[in-house]
Amino acid sequence: MAVLSRHRTFRFRCYPTPEQEDNLVRTLGCVRLVYNKGLESRHKAWFRRRERINYAQTSALLTKWKHRQDLAFLNDVSSVPLQQSLRHLQKAFVNFWEKRASYPVFKKKRLTGAAEYTKSAFTWTNGELKLAKHTAPLEVRWSRRLPKGSEPSTVTVSRDRAGRWFVSMLVEQDIPTLPERRESVGVDAGLTSLFTLSTGETITNPRHERRDRERIRKLRRDLSRKQAGSSNRRKAGLRLARAHARVADRRHDILHKLTTRLVRENQVICVEDLGVRGMLGNGRLARAIADAAWAAFRAQLEYKAEWYGRTLIAVDRFLPSSKTCSACGTLKEDMPLRQRVFTCPERECGHTEDRDVNAAKNILAAGLAVAACGDGVRPKRA
Secondary structure (H helix, E strand, C coil): CEEHHHHHEEEECCCCCHHHHHHHHHHHHHHHHHHHHHHHHHHHHHHHHHCCCCCCHHHHHHHHHHHHHHHHHHHHHCCCHHHHHHHHHHHHHHHHHCCCCCCCCHEEEEEEEEEEEEEHHEEEEECCCEEEECCEECEEEEECCCCCCCCCCCEEEECCCCCEEEEEEEEEEEECCCCCCEEEEEEEECCCCEECCCCCCCCECHHHHCCCHHHHHHHHHHHCCCCCCCCHHHHHHHHHHHHHHHHHHHHHHHHHHHHHHHHHCCCCEEECCCCCCHHHHCCCCCCHHHHHHHHHHHHHHHHHHHCCCCCCEEEECCCCCEEEECCCCECCCCCCCCCEECCCCCCCCCCEEEEHHHHHHHHHHHHHHHHHHHHCCCCCCC
């Protein structure tokens, strides 16, 4: 059993005191301001003088900004998150130069935000976390334990749209690979059933957004009736954000439980390489597809399979898995969505099976072919 050392983030809910919250709110505002001023300086230097500014020069500018009378409030918060925001800006430009991302944009003034603290700006003793500029430890809801003997290298404090505070700790952990298994599974994504496995098991689609749709619609109407800039509008916005957060939390909880189970029980997992972004262009199904969160499911499977020594195979999205007989390989000419049972057109075969189970078996067969031959999977073409 191999043991790999990896960086892993543990996220916890935290409850700052009024004094701590005031400091954190000001820190988030200063982080946003420094990021925007750094971006503005780099933007003007290039487009006016064709001069490229790096992190070291923006860090020197930060020192000058702190000595300005109109920016003296930057000294009231920890300097580490401000420096980290400039490092994040540098990374954003590197990603742009290497064509991994678009040109950096300015951060808007919102309720959300994040501030990153390195080891010089926090203390971790006896399971208590104390940030710079704070007189007392931060109250954290420890929903799980950190790995034994590990200490966080960075701590990120963030706030979401619902006004909830979170603390994320980056630690280095030795993750042992799971014992090898013989089982393999194919997974077919759908809307009637969230996922169908090649074993015949179906995962019911919980439809989280549909369950709370009427409640969210009512909260949106309440928000639209409030006067812009008023305290009541801010409160109504928080109520709406909390309703959306409740839906998102339930969705991620189910996906994490399902992906962990698949990784633990199977050595090879085969899925479709779905073009979710393009599918969201379908106006009739976009809301249901977004609620299914297929992209999040795929992302979780990828990193968990890498952690625990499993093999994840994504077959071609154009593979006619629903129109191919999983018993003999015969390809049907047409298979409309309303037809939920697959019947093989070949008389000698006559195989009949649920449409999604048949597709999952074809995905598994195609994925195993990739594992055996090391080649891509493409649909049969004339």
